[in-house]
Amino acid sequence: MSNIQEQIEQELTEARAVCDVSGGTSAECAAAWDAVEELQAEASHQRQVKPKNSLEQYCDDNPDAAECRLYED
Template identity: 85%
Template structure:
């Protein structure tokens, strides 16, 4: 998770630099802040995902095991 936080900080710094150079109302400034918002949304989404339990992890590694069979009607 710290990797995405580092990316957010880098994008923020870049957005500030672009806005200082191009102006706050420029399209480049808006696009730079959009990139920051997308990364923040991704970080939020990752925080909301619940961790897998031990059975889910086992079934990921052993999809053919009897415990992992899924029957559809």
């Protein structure tokens, strides 16, 4: 997770630099901020991933165990 935060910080710095050079209304500036937004969205998505509980972890390791069988009606 810290890796994506580092990437966000790097993209923020680059976006500010691009906007300072090419202007706040330029296409390059908009593209740079789009890259920042995409990384922030990915970071948000990663935070929402629910960790597996102990039964799910057990079933990943032992898919043939009786506790892990799935029956269809």
